[in-house]
């Protein structure tokens with residue numbers, strides 16, 4: 001059972017799980033089914049509704065729950081903290097309690113934003129110290145999961161990029177591509193460092209965890225440690241666009257409601273060794289997006 005199935009990760013998870021043919025997939029999401037594929041059962045589920053959560057999980061009694069739903073807009077979390085707590089903390093608790101009753105393996109998707117960004121890249125043992133409210137709520141979610149009376153895993157990830165089926169979500173690659181194609185000058189920070197993650201790779205990592213019923217914390221991200229500026233330059237290079245339109249800048253030039261950690265990124269050695277997880281390079285990820293852009297516009 002997947003939560004947040006209409007989201008970017010949710011869509012990729014459902015696609016890959018169905019394609020493998022090994023699972024009965026229950027996709028749950030807020031409101032109607034917005035997935036473009038078939039071969040699964042869809043159940044509308046607002047995870048902030050405790051009764052609904054109890055009822056749906058009680059009836060389905062899934063083997064495994066991959067909890068990908070979250071309030072993911074970091075600035076909105078800072079501005080609307082009550083709503084952020086409802087989704088990222090309280091709903092996670094409802095799901096954990098319901099999972100305990102049916103003894104489901106519980107996989108929680110978490111974030112590099114639980115870290116300060118002063119001393120990345122991080123391994124699974126590093127000490128969290130979030131710099132914004134979103135990070136705080138995801139860390140509280142992790143604590144709830146760690147104390148669950150059922151088996152659990154936490155899949156932490158970093159800057160997820162991919163193409164959603166309704167093209168609703170933008171990402172750094174799409175932004176750089178469209179700006180440079182329009183001849184626009186863009187300012188890109190070189191002091192925020194990440195290991196960007198192709199959405200398909202994150203889904204793959206979650207599925208490896210689910211299949212093996214692996215327990216504990218796993219870093220599931222890309223392996224290339226890049227600044228946002230590096231990502232922009234690689235994107236321009238891939239599409240043969242004008243790199244002189246990309247200006248290097250730093251985070252002090254931007255004011256956003258939520259502070260961003262500077263240097264995060266993950267070491268993924270544990271997932272490589274224990275799960276057999278191997279992500280694409282960032283360049284290969286751009287290539288996959290490029291094909292999806294062509295398919296979406298044809």
Ligand SMILES: NC(=O)C1=CN([C@@H]2O[C@H](COP(=O)(O)OP(=O)(O)OC[C@H]3O[C@@H](n4cnc5c(N)ncnc54)[C@H](O)[C@@H]3O)[C@@H](O)[C@H]2O)C=CC1
Nearest residue numbers: 004006007008009030046047068069070072111157159160
């Ligand atoms: N996108 C990123 O760069 C990163 C994402 N993550 C984590 O990865 C996970 C997946 O993220 P994405 O797929 O990128 O996000 P997304 O924003 O595309 O999907 C999240 C989904 O959760 C759903 N949702 C929100 N409130 C809900 C509710 N009350 N009931 C049911 N569903 C609800 C939304 O409708 C949406 O479909 C999240 O847990 C996020 O915290 C972690 C690090 C980076």
